[in-house]
Amino acid sequence: MNEDLMKATRLLPCSVVLLSVGTKESQDAMTATAMFVAEGVPLLAISVGKGTTSHELIEKTGEFVLNVASVGQVGLARMLGSTHGRDVDKFKRFEINVEKASKIGSPLIAGSFANLECKVITSVPASNYTVYIGEVVAYKVDDTQVPIAWHRDRYFSLDKEVR
Numbered sequence: 001m002n003e004d005l006m007k008a009t010r011l012l013p014c015s016v017v018l019l020s021v022g023t024k025e026s027q028d029a030m031t032a033t034a035m036f037v038a039e040g041v042p043l044l045a046i047s048v049g050k051g052t053t054s055h056e057l058i059e060k061t062g063e064f065v066l067n068v069a070s071v072g073q074v075g076l077a078r079m080l081g082s083t084h085g086r087d088v089d090k091f092k093r094f095e096i097n098v099e100k101a102s103k104i105g106s107p108l109i110a111g112s113f114a115n116l117e118c119k120v121i122t123s124v125p126a127s128n129y130t131v132y133i134g135e136v137v138a139y140k141v142d143d144t145q146v147p148i149a150w151h152r153d154r155y156f157s158l159d160k161e162v163r
């Protein structure tokens with residue numbers, strides 16, 4: 001493994017999403033980054049580590065929610081990105097407030113900038129990850145919240161326009 005080339009992936013500024021997935025019986029959330037794929041049919045992509053609990057649950061349910069993280073959720077993003085659902089019930093441990101999704105069974109995370117309900121339409125294995133393409137089937141947005149980005153291991157607030 002080339003340590004220096006591995007750093008290349010960190011040069012890309014990334015969206016921050018709190019991915020939530022599951023059923024009443026078993027649910028999980030992890031921090032991830034998502035990218036735009038298409039808008040005619042609204043498609044987004046995520047790449048999920050094969051060893052994660054979220055991966056197991058996406059395989060089981062064929063869906064996920066992308067909760068676009070807000071400034072107030074930086075602490076939650078850190079915690080969801082450094083703990084595993086197999087060790088801890090993150091919803092209980094981090095006292096996450098959830099809301100019911102309108103079109104799928106996975107829970108929405110309250111306090112996010114936006115909640116995007118997605119159904120998996122296809123997936124591609126890539127190294128020890130699976131890239132899932134999800135179709136957005138419903139969404140809501142809270143314009144009072146400010147979204148964040150992740151760059152070089154730091155979080156940034158997206159409330160300053162540059163011209």
Ligand SMILES: Cc1cc2nc3c(=O)[nH]c(=O)nc-3n(C[C@H](O)[C@H](O)[C@H](O)COP(=O)(O)O)c2cc1C
Pocket residue numbers: 016028029030031032033034047048049051052053054055077078080081082083084085086150
């Ligand atoms: C800012 C940030 C972005 C991350 N992006 C991803 C990602 O896109 N895909 C991924 O598999 N893990 C990503 N992670 C790591 C997961 O959140 C982490 O492995 C998590 O513990 C998995 O939880 P789970 O086992 O409960 O599913 C990211 C972590 C952080 C802090």
